Amino acid sequence: MKTIRIGSGAGYAGDRLEPSLELIEKGNLDYISYECLAERTIAIGQQAKLKDPSKGYNSLLEYRMEKALPLCWKHKVKLITNMGAANPQAAARKCVEIARKHGLTGMKIACVTGDDLLPVIDKYMDAEVWENHRPLRELPGEIVSANAYMGVEGILKALDMGTDVVITGRVADPAIFMAPLIHEFGWALDDWDKLGKGTIMGHLLECGGQVTGGYFAEPGKKDVPGLGHLGFPIIEACEDGSFFVTKVPEAGGMVTVETCSEQICYEIHDPENYLTPDVVADCKQIRFTELDKDKVKVEGVTGKPRTDTFKCSIGYKDCFIGDGEISYGGPGCVNRGKLALEILKERLELVAPNVFEELKFDLIGCNSLYWNPDYQYNQEPSEVRVRVAGRAKTRAEADLIGNEVEALYTNGPAGGCGAVKHTRDIVSVASILVNRHDVTPQAQLLEV
Amino acid sequence: MKLWDLAHSRTGDKGNISNISLIAYDPKDYELLREKVTVERVKAHFKGMVQGQVVRYELPNIHALNFVLYAALGGGVTRSLSLDMHGKGLSSYLLDMEI
Numbered sequence: 049m050k051t052i053r054i055g056s057g058a059g060y061a062g063d064r065l066e067p068s069l070e071l072i073e074k075g076n077l078d079y080i081s082y083e084c085l086a087e088r089t090i091a092i093g094q095q096a097k098l099k100d101p102s103k104g105y106n107s108l109l110e111y112r113m114e115k116a117l118p119l120c121w122k123h124k125v126k127l128i129t130n131m132g133a134a135n136p137q138a139a140a141r142k143c144v145e146i147a148r149k150h151g152l153t154g155m156k157i158a159c160v161t162g163d164d165l166l167p168v169i170d171k172y173m174d175a176e177v178w179e180n181h182r183p184l185r186e187l188p189g190e191i192v193s194a195n196a197y198m199g200v201e202g203i204l205k206a207l208d209m210g211t212d213v214v215i216t217g218r219v220a221d222p223a224i225f226m227a228p229l230i231h232e233f234g235w236a237l238d239d240w241d242k243l244g245k246g247t248i249m250g251h252l253l254e255c256g257g258q259v260t261g262g263y264f265a266e267p268g269k270k271d272v273p274g275l276g277h278l279g280f281p282i283i284e285a286c287e288d289g290s291f292f293v294t295k296v297p298e299a300g301g302m303v304t305v306e307t308c309s310e311q312i313c314y315e316i317h318d319p320e321n322y323l324t325p326d327v328v329a330d331c332k333q334i335r336f337t338e339l340d341k342d343k344v345k346v347e348g349v350t351g352k353p354r355t356d357t358f359k360c361s362i363g364y365k366d367c368f369i370g371d372g373e374i375s376y377g378g379p380g381c382v383n384r385g386k387l388a389l390e391i392l393k394e395r396l397e398l399v400a401p402n403v404f405e406e407l408k409f410d411l412i413g414c415n416s417l418y419w420n421p422d423y424q425y426n427q428e429p430s431e432v433r434v435r436v437a438g439r440a441k442t443r444a445e446a447d448l449i450g451n452e453v454e455a456l457y458t459n460g461p462a463g464g465c466g467a468v469k470h471t472r473d474i475v476s477v478a479s480i481l482v483n484r485h486d487v488t489p490q491a492q493l494l495e496v
Numbered sequence: 497m498k499l500w501d502l503a504h505s506r507t508g509d510k511g512n513i514s515n516i517s518l519i520a521y522d523p524k525d526y527e528l529l530r531e532k533v534t535v536e537r538v539k540a541h542f543k544g545m546v547q548g549q550v551v552r553y554e555l556p557n558i559h560a561l562n563f564v565l566y567a568a569l570g571g572g573v574t575r576s577l578s579l580d581m582h583g584k585g586l587s588s589y590l591l592d593m594e595i
Binding site: 086087088178179263264266269270305306309310311312313314315316317318319320331332333334335336348366367369371406407408410412416417418419420421422435437438439474475476477479 | 504505506508509510511512513515517519521541542543544545551553554555556557558560562564570571572573574575577578579580585586588589
């Protein structure tokens with residue numbers, strides 16, 4: 049039976065590069081896919097594109113492609129990535145430039161478009177926003193981006209043209225891993241069982257090192273070897289949709305039933321109904337079997353018909369978040385930290401009454417991660433860090449928070465140290481559903 | 497005994513929703529987790545932090561429970577005021593639960 053091997057080149061926008069190069073060289077791969085888009089990334093990319101029409105793609109694109117393209121060409125590995133972000137065309141042109149520089153004559157590079165709904169967003173003003181159940185027209189800030197989560201269709205169009213490198217904008221994360229299976233095995237786009245398997249395969253790969261022992265270690269209970277040179281995962285899949293997860297033997301990390309179990313549950317919500325643009329995957333009965341060291345077989349997955357809608361992420365200018373931090377150490381540090389927080393509450397009331405939509409007062413070391421009022425702390429820490437954060441409509445208002453924290457140097461409790469302050473411009477994301485027929489995935493081929 | 501002694505966990509986020517798994521090290525402990533770690537217990541454990549409902553799903557063959565916590569992340573990663581905007585540390589807090 050025909051098999052193909054797909055590697056995961058990145059699990060998030062800023063991920064490490066060398067593990068992917070190791071995979072291309074030593075993984076005996078047919079494809080490598082780099083997943084580099086978080087929910088808000090495109091909104092930020094769209095703003096960069098407005099300032100400079102040649103920008104708006106992943107800021108590490110050049111850094112990665114300088115190394116990855118020549119290696120992929122040498123080892124005959126095809127590359128798929130959503131690093132195009134808000135500007136897949138410009139990203140593809142940049143890849144052509146890099147490929148030419150390295151003399152990769154004949155390399156075919158394509159961009160996939162169709163996800164950008166900003167030009168037609170006016171027609172969705174009555175759509176319900178998931179986050180607040182209000183119509184989109186009532187969103188409290190200017191819309192800067194609107195991108196539908198497309199499925200495999202655009203990538204398949206690109207692969208059908210014989211493309212070596214496919215650059216997309218917003219597509220569902222598993223799609224960049226599943227598309228090669230459909231292309232190579234000729235699966236039908238309504239073979240829900242196989243698409244369910246392919247989607248779960250993509251789900252296991254989409255966070256890179258998170259299935260090979262990254263984000264897993266708990267010393268003494270869950271030890272992971274070689275985390276300083278963690279390897280990224282490979283999946284070897286058969287035509288019938290069966291597959292196993294593995295890694296390059298010399299790379300650090302491990303693939304076990306436990307690492308796979310943590311990753312399968314990751315962000316999946318209802319395991320019986322994992323909604324994607326291509327299929328509703330069902331992994332409630334998933335089973336993992338260790339076939340060999342670092343080789344785990346995945347079974348018990350199927351799928352159901354896809355829905356008629358795509359999720360669409362809308363980026364909008366929301367607010368400014370200001371924050372400030374200052375530390376206290378030694379005996380009595382918790383009480384000095386609490387006093388600092390009391391002073392800050394009073395000061396912010398005094399200098400900016402009713403300005404902040406919400407304020408958060410933390411004592412890092414005690415209650416910044418978990419703030420259940422009944423939670424009992426185990427012991428007095430040797431140091432604490434006071435942190436205040438708040439949302440405001442203007443930058444000047446948000447700046448007041450950090451300024452008040454910093455002023456504790458000369459006006460606050462004894463021994464305050466290490467104060468820092470920031471103000472961030474916040475682009476938030478709202479989600480709506482759009483009819484899938486409103487979205488036309490397209491592929492455009494460029495040749496080196 | 498804490499859940500930390502019996503199970504491991506990972507948190508993910510989508511918008512303002514947190515997804516926390518709870519996976520028994522030993523398959524024999526799965527039934528105990530099902531019995532003790534109810535939706536009500538989890539909701540109470542996250543008092544003051546989770547505003548919305550809590551839903552529990554089961555993956556029996558990998559002896560895992562999967563909790564979905566709504567309105568759990570202070571507005572979601574983009575606008576949360578929390579130091580841990582993704583709520584990624586919530587798994588460690590779940591494992592602190594006494595059973």
